[in-house]
Structure formats: C-alpha cells, structure tokens
Amino acid sequence: MEFRKSLTSLLHALKQEKEFCEQIVHWHTIPSKEAEAVDLPDDIDIRLKTALQNRGISELYTHQHEAYQFANKGSNFVAVTPTASGKTLCYNLPVLQKILNDESSRALYLFPTKALAQDQKSELNEIITEMGVGLNSYTYDGDTSPAIRQKVRKAGHIVITNPDMLHSAILPHHTKWVSLFENLKYIVIDELHIYRGIFGSHVANVIRRLKRICQFYGSNPQFICTSATIANPKELAETLTGKEMELISKNGAPSSKKHFIFYNPPIVNKPLNIRKSATLEVRRLAGHFLKNKIQTIVFARSRVRVEIILTYLQELIKNELKQKSIRGYRGGYLPKQRREIEQGLRNGDVLGVVSTNALELGVDIGRLQVCIMTGYPGTIASAWQQAGRAGRRQGEAVIIMVASSSPLDQYIIQNPNYFFEQNPETAIINPDNLVVLVDHLKCAAFELPFKNGDTFDGLELEDILQFLAEERVLYYNDNTYHWMNDSFPAHNISLRSASQENVIIIDQSDIASVKVIGEMDRFSAMTLLHDEAIYLHQGVQFQVEKLDWEEKKAFVREVDVDYFTDANLAVQLKVLEEDMLIEKESAGYGFGDVTVQAMATIFKKIKFDTHENIGSGPIHLPEEELHTNAAWISLHSFNKEDMSEKRLEESLIGVAHVLQHVAPLKVMCDPSDLHVVAQIKAVHNNKPTIFLYDRYPGGVGLAKKIYETMNSVLLEALNLLSNCPCHNGCPSCIGTESISNSIKKDTYLLLTKLAIKE
Incomplete structure (x- = not known):
C-alpha cells in the first residue's frame, strides 16, 4: 500500500499546484474493475x-x-x-x-x-x-x-x-x-x-x-x-x-483505477499560438514522480527525443537516485540490454524508463504506476497501448498526455470526448490493389504453378495471368502458368511499399561498416530522401548526404539535430474516372481514379515543438507520375462579395492544411500516407476543389474511406478550427500566421459551406 499512498498524496499535492492545474484540459478517472x-x-x-x-x-x-x-x-x-x-x-x-x-x-x-x-x-x-x-x-x-x-x-x-x-x-x-x-x-x-x-x-x-x-x-x-x-x-x-x-470483445481481466490527464503546455507566443516545449514539460512532470520514487515510463516519438529526455531526467535526479535507475529503451539497443532493463523494471531496480514505441506492444514490464506521453502517439489505439503500460498490476495509475503545438495534438487534447467516448479509427487495407496483387501473384507462381481456372483465395485471375504470360514473366503450357525467371521474386518485393523501383537507403555513419538500413518507394523518396533531408529510421535521425536518383540510392549519416524537414510538392492532379459522386446544394463529394504529376521543389527546416521555419533549400529532382485513388470536395458556388478569388485560394489552402491533420485520424494512417491538394479551378469540373489521395500506386482504400465519411471528417475539421485559441491562424490549425487578419474566419466559413448538412 506504500506505493499507492505516495501516488495518491502526490496527485493531491499536484492538484493544489496552480502551475499544474491551469494546464489541465481534462482529468478523466477510470474506476477499477474486478476480474470476471x-x-x-x-x-x-x-x-x-x-x-x-x-x-x-x-x-x-x-x-x-x-x-x-x-x-x-x-x-x-x-x-x-x-x-x-x-x-x-x-x-x-x-x-x-x-x-x-x-x-x-x-x-x-x-x-x-x-x-x-x-x-x-x-x-x-x-x-x-x-x-x-x-x-x-x-x-x-x-x-x-x-x-x-x-x-x-x-x-x-x-x-x-x-x-x-x-x-x-x-x-x-x-x-x-x-x-x-x-x-x-x-x-x-x-x-x-x-x-x-x-x-x-x-x-x-x-x-x-x-x-x-x-x-x-x-x-x-x-x-x-x-x-x-x-x-x-x-x-x-x-x-x-x-x-x-x-x-x-468482452474483457474479463481486472484493471486498476486509472487517472487519464490531458495536459496542454502554457502558451509562450500568443499571436502564433506556440506553446512551451512538450519535452521540457515532460521533464518537469516526470521529475515530480521520480523524486518521490514512483515507477514511471515516459514515451517519446523518436530516438533523439528519448535521449534528450533521458539526459534531462538523469541530470534532474543525480543527487537523489542512482544514474542506472533511469534508463532509455529503443530500437538499436542490444537484446541483452533490453532484457536487463525489462528485468530491472519488474524487480524495481529501474525506477524510470524513457522509451520509443518499442515498449508499446505487449512486452511484460511489471508494475509501472505512471505513464507520460510526449505528444499524441498518432492513433487512439497506440495511446491506449501506451497507457496500458501503467497499472498492469493492482494499484492506482496515472497517465498524462502532454501535447505539442502540432494540429493533431491540439485537436486530441481539446476534444477529450472524441478520445474517450468513441473509437473512430478504422484500420483499412486493400488486398486487391493491382500493383500489390500482381507482385504476390508472381511470388505465388514461383511457389506453385497456376492451372487454368485456379483462383487466388477466391479471386478470379485469368486476365492477370494472361498479362504476365504476355510479358514473359510466366510461361504458359498445357493449361498451366509456370514461373520462368532464374531469380525468385520475393527478394525484390518489399512489404512496406507498393513500388518495385524502390530507393535503397545506405547508412554511411561508420565508413568501416556501411550498411543498407531500409528502402522507400520513389514517390515518397522525392519528399523524404532529397539531399539534406532529415530521415527518421526506427527513431534515429539521419541526414541525406546524397540522393543518386539514377542508381536509386540515398546515402545517409546519423545526426542529432533539433529540426525536421518538410518538402513542398508542386502537384498537378487530374481525374481519370469519376466512380462515385454525391451532389448537394453548396458542395459535391466525389471519388475516383486520378493521376498525380508531382515535382519536389523546395524543402523547409522546421524546429521541433515550436514548428518555426528555420531555413530552406531547393530540390533538384525530375517529375514523377502516380496513378491512385482520390476523394474530393468541390464548392459549387461562392459569393465574390463575401470573398475575393485570392482569399478563396488562401482559405482553400487553410482547409487543406486542417484536413491533412484530421483525415488520418479517421483512417488510422500516418499523415504522410494521405496527401491533400487544393485547386482553385479543378480540371474536371472547373470548381474550387480539395483532393485527398492515397500516396500509393493503385490506392489502399484510404481515400475511399474518407469519401464514405467525408461529412464527419469536415465536421471534425470545423471542431479543430473553432477550438484553436489563435486569432488569425497559426501552425496548430490552418498552418500559417502571416496571411491577413480574417483568413481564419474565411477558412471557417468555407468549411461550413463544404460540410453538407444531411
């Protein structure tokens, strides 16, 4: 009972602390539950x-x-x-x-x-x-x-x-x-x-x-x-x-009493709505618990963040606790080190651990009492996985989510009901994506020949097999399709991308041990692996020293910097086929096949936490073409007296920025999997239109789900915008602070026109 008392009394003390209370947006207590x-x-x-x-x-x-x-x-x-x-x-x-x-x-x-x-x-x-x-x-x-x-x-x-x-x-x-x-x-x-x-x-x-x-x-x-x-x-x-x-789905396991606290750091720059660094707030909050010898886990999104917070905490408690009682845990640690840390957590030798999401999945790590998240993990499922690290055995537990200034963090922190009362995240896959399917049919044909009339788990194959035979990938003889290549295809097919022509990522941090650490499809490589890009791999920061586009190789070196990079894509998007359409008075929603011609133009260096732009540079790469699926929203009419064409364009960009952060919430994907593009005059209908397209060739079903839930996505975007405390727009909502005063109001007005009332 000693643990529980100290945690309960510390929580009581924190409630009395003005500096802490003023930043609490929501305090949610989940009662304990008996086993069934x-x-x-x-x-x-x-x-x-x-x-x-x-x-x-x-x-x-x-x-x-x-x-x-x-x-x-x-x-x-x-x-x-x-x-x-x-x-x-x-x-x-x-x-x-x-x-x-x-x-x-x-x-x-x-x-x-x-x-x-x-x-x-x-x-x-x-x-x-x-x-x-x-x-x-x-x-x-x-x-x-x-x-x-x-x-x-x-x-x-x-x-x-x-x-x-x-x-x-x-x-x-x-x-x-x-x-x-x-x-x-x-x-x-x-x-x-x-x-x-x-x-x-x-x-x-x-x-x-x-x-x-x-x-x-x-x-x-x-x-x-x-x-x-x-x-x-x-x-x-x-x-x-x-x-x-x-x-x-009915859980019979017992659970301890949990306090789930949403904590929003204080604003340090009011016009830009920039908040105090989440990392610094996490250091202060974790310090409270660790000094009182309460076992605590801190989650951070990258290896660099883990190391920074770990250093802060070890410095903070160096006079009171042993250095080894606070440990880091992330990709790159040897299995022996990991087992030692897990064992230390179970037996109480390790008091605090700072981890990437490596500890999010079901590894048993004992009886931690406090979980602190540095920012929203990206999905509600992940947030609950991380929260589940605390209070695994009997006793009270505290989970604190500390928000950063990012739009997604701010949306979640300001909408506790969205987090606690519904589970909106749908995991989407599309096994029949033609690019993916053809790759695996090659693998399947290598493993066992296909006979005429065979299906692939019920899927008709005749057209695809004939195509592969015409391309001389398969050999057709005696009603059977055989693999006819020397090498076996699985080696050339990555489960992490939809393109065979991938860019190989080569780590040359240690010249004596140059190694391949990953690969990426060409379309993504334009914005994530250009020269000088900061590339994150398993939480480690690398800088791209050279991208050899012809040879499809990116040479990277490990760095420790306090910024990330974001590239601008000049995108031309054309609708090839309109599969579905909903028309209402003020707006129309569509879904279909599109072709995207994209060229990376410039990249920006953006500071962690504050999201300030601290530099930029050009990108010299050829144009790429992508055939995929898209959902779109078109505005049927707007009053030029209410809004000039220039302001309409600025508002469209504002809406696109909000949607870029809200839409991935609905379909449980990484924001980079779904791109958003605004056009003041779309080629296929000559109307102001915003497109949301799958970043993968052929699409994986993300845009289709957005089309099906478009109205609720737009209402969530309105919610984010109305809850943002800035006056004229900021990085936490419409993505800019430099446009004229009423641009946030215009963006809101445009969103209300686009959200069709049923």
Missing part, C-alpha cells in the same frame, strides 16, 4: 493445467475461456481486449492443448516485431519447461543461425516469425517446410491493428499465398488473431485472412 473468471476447463491436459497452476493461473478470464471454446469448435476468431488483459493465453492455451493431444500438430505465430517475438517465446518456453514435455518452440527470423534453421524446419512444433520472413524465407522454400505445412493446425496473428495500409495489404496477400501452400499440403489451419481496440477488428481480421471470424 471461470475455472480451468476439465478437458485441459493435466500437464498443462499443473504448469498453469504453478504459474499462479488457477482460472481463466471470461475472454480467455471464450477463446478456448471457439478454438475447440474449430472457429477462427479475433480477441480484442486492452493491454495486459492476458491475450497471450487466448492462443497459447488452445495451441499447447492441441500439440499435447497430437504431437504431430504444428502452429505458426506471426508477430510484427522481433522484440515481441522474443518476449512471447520466453513466456511460452517457461510453460513448456513447467510441463516437462519435449515440445519445441523456436523463433525463425533474420538472427536465426543456419545451424538452427534446419532444426526449426524439421522439428519446430511452434514456429515464431514475422510477415517479412514468411514472405521471403519460408513460403518460397516451402519444400523444406513439409512437416510444418502438412500438420499446420493454427496460425496466430498478434497485434492485428499493426497490419493496415500498404503493409496490411501486402500481408493479406502473403496470407493468401500461405493458405494456398497449406491447401497443397492438405492442411486447413484455424486463424487466431488478437488486436488493440479499433473500430473494425472483425472486418480487418476477415479481410486480412479471407476467413469468417468470431469476435471476442
């Missing part, structure tokens, strides 16, 4: 039951029990419950039971990150050791040594891997994995909400290939998925796996 549990099922193997009881598990939460029942019935299901609610047992229990019943059974676990896979493997192996049976669980990733790989293929009851390894190292070599594919009973997909946008569209096709190979070897595995809370978990699971799903 049932006895362990009678049909569980006695060895497994004993192992669970030895680990203190003598009953199942209701959602775990429901999962076990669905698994026994042969149903595919998706379990959606909060962090730390014991989702792991939803799949480990049925999988282990199945293997104990029939030791030839196999299971495949897919995790989005290596760290999560390692953590889950440790937990699984502890249960297996307790059972005292010869059951093998192995991780199969890029770090698996060649000597162990053969053992995994032949004798792995449970193979733990990631989608990239499945795509490039397992499926193309399925003949080496016969014992896995012949006996595969379960496929587990953890952290389902991660598989969205282009990545999710690729993974859906990897799963189509996996099912095709299972069918070839005579197996028909069940799918078990788990996810953080999103608006459409069942729909996402069904689209990703191509299987009908049962939904488990």
